[in-house]
Amino acid sequence: MNGQERSSDAFQRRSLSMKSLLRDYGLAAFLALNIAVVSILSPAFLKPENLLNILTQAAPLGMVVVGQVFCLLVRGLDLSVASVMATSAVLATSFAATDNSMMPVIFAAALTLGLVVGLANGVLVAKRGVSPFLATLATTIVLQGIRFLYTEGSSGSTLPNGFAVIGQGRFLGLPVNLLILIALTLLLGFVLHFTRFGRKIYLVGGNPRGAMLVGIRTDAVIISCYVISSMVAAIAGLCLVGYVGQVDQWTGKGYDLDSIVAAVMGGVAISGGRGNVLGALLGVFILIVMFNAVILLGLPVQVQMILKGIIVIAASALYIADGNRRVA
Template sequence: MTPLDTPMQRSQSISMASVFERYGLVIFLVALMVVAAVASPTFLRPANLVNVLTIAAPLGMVVVGQTFVILVRGLDLSVASLMATVAVLATAFKATTNEAIPLIFIAAIALSALVGLVNGWLVAKRNVSPFLATLAMMIILQGARFAYTGGAPISTLPPGMGFLASGRILGVPVNLITLAFLATAFGIVLHRSRLGREIFMVGSNPKAAFLNGVAPDRVVILCYVICSVCAGIGGLFLLGYVGTVSNWVGQGYELDSIVAAVMGGVALSGGRGNVFAALLGVAVLVVINNLVLLLGFPIEMQLIIKGIIIIGAAAFYRTRLA
């Protein structure tokens, strides 16, 4: 809505269409859950719901980061490869006690930040398209990882990693608590801070941002760093869940994180979006995946549905905002 709208226009806009615009995803999620509950009595069982949420948490962490990058007209295809690389890094300590966990986290975050820095530098300073920069990073990380492991899976991990991934505090999965914490922290940064406003400004109009005294390059680089760090943390939590490091931990998360963000209304053209709506996109995605399994469809069906959803969601939000 532009500031020029008259009060009358504004009152008109409170219609069915605008309600659907605003809460469409929530309505869709609820409808999906109703369908799931009717289709399979298993769906609403606490065990299944907790299971779904536990699976969703690492993806949620990645989506928080992906949102930052998409907001500045970017895209990060290297997140999944980074998740696996961080997982391999975690095993490199060959630690069997929990004392190593803080060290693992520090190392993982440091590596992730470095990766994000390079991505951001290539995009902001070298004018490389985000697609190519993060694509190249994806391949480079993949090669480095395989060169280190020789392709074999490893499973030397401190026992505490498993607790982080699938343990519970007062019945709530630890990784879900972490996701909530991460999303709130970055949500505040994005929607309530000066930096957040700068990110939206750079995303919607870099030139105007520059003229307003914002350094677009620095903002863009920071967004890539945030994205990589979120992905790195997501990788550690996913690792604990899987237990064994294959070289493909997190495979598919690059597409899934973009799908979820786009479904959550984060505009690929930059400058529009909300972290929490993007997380709602994650919820829709995992419920759909769960539904496919509960209905007994072949798991490949998820790929087809995901493909249709991403095209459909992108088209929906484009017409909505056009």
Template structure:
């Protein structure tokens, strides 16, 4: 159920439904398992959720521009392979790792956007094709058996702490603040909303809708690249499926957060809240003793309910 829909049905002030849903979920989990609400557990859950939240930030930009990106998880795994390809724990290779990862993110995002805008390929097919290309390149390079060591700085980025605060959470907050400022306080942000709301009207008022859409795809892929570095640092090892499932989870989280699949409406902050709710829900499934496979069922139900309710109430 989207934030806007829940607010309407319960007659809540706009923006209150998501925090309320988060509070109800926390209370329910605390009643079932009191230790769930401990500071340490909450910190661990936020640390676990940070990579997904970073991906959701990028996915939000693309969905606001009437698209979606299925290549984010494959890009994350490819970045993880890059991070370990130097096979050293020394930080002297860190600049190369970061530059190569970000450059790959820019290139992937540009190609995705170019296919959608210039070649009129549907976002689904364009990003699905990119996902497959990245997967094939990754398997060819690793011969199906990736390995190597991480620079210690990446381990610190993914699993380290500063004054008791997870570093990856700090990274998330910085990126979220930047994304919220860009979308809410800048001219490019307004162009993104206008383009997503009505690309033809955007062109009529002098906005290059195609360029704006490509920019959104680039931002999404760069965020996925950063999330890949954070996730591989958190996990501490690499395989060919690091980040698997994040492409679906990021879209679900955005929908939960009230991002309009038709583009032009929504808040990146709410998208991140949607991601946190999703991660908390999965953890709740575990603490109540249901099998982990139940997460997939819940994920599917959430997609159906959120999409159905949005389509029913979005235009009211």
């Protein structure tokens, strides 16, 4: 090998190493850069109370994102998560009791709601061939109608005191809902990366036909992913209502799109089969830091919408470019 060939080979190795570093640590570096910039622009950002507030606000969205990842991995999406959150919150107030002994019953009812909605979404997508967008949008509208029919548009605040602990409390200095998020992330991350079911999810999302040829029941895998998404959204709804302290018809409004934006920004491929929950959670914290910066800097709230759109466009462009490189 002559000197020119050795130089070219060394350059390629350095290029691959740089790409690997960007892929593995680029998102964390971008989050750190955001924090640094916002801290300079607004010193109030680094105040302990503001940081705890960010963590508390990020937890419910993080839960929804962790569930949304499962749907995205199998080439789907779940627009019904926000409506599931609102409906589970309404369920929490429908028992008209403030006794903490009712909390297990409320959680069981919310999880049952998530199970039913997830099954409906999954069956429509996997068995009936309805597009994920239309299937979950239809479920959203149905749940919204049920809520308005039941509550007649009124809000409620009859909640066991334990929900305030879940939504606003601290344990060892950390928000309780953040600890719930950590537990869910560890559990579902383990399922994705260390179980046969997790490997099936990646195979179904990456190569559906190949998955069918090796005997995987792709419909069952897809339905299970929608069930997981809806059940996690139901838990997130209860955590969010504990933080807000009052239930209205739009609890969790915007979490449907925010969860998709955060997951996509965190490296979960829209085309399925690629991504993980840790990357998606980094996307959550980037979004929350941006939203917090908008408030601290006194910018119009509409700036948040502009940022979301830019993020989706940039992430989509990166995936298309990456996909073209893989094909080449």
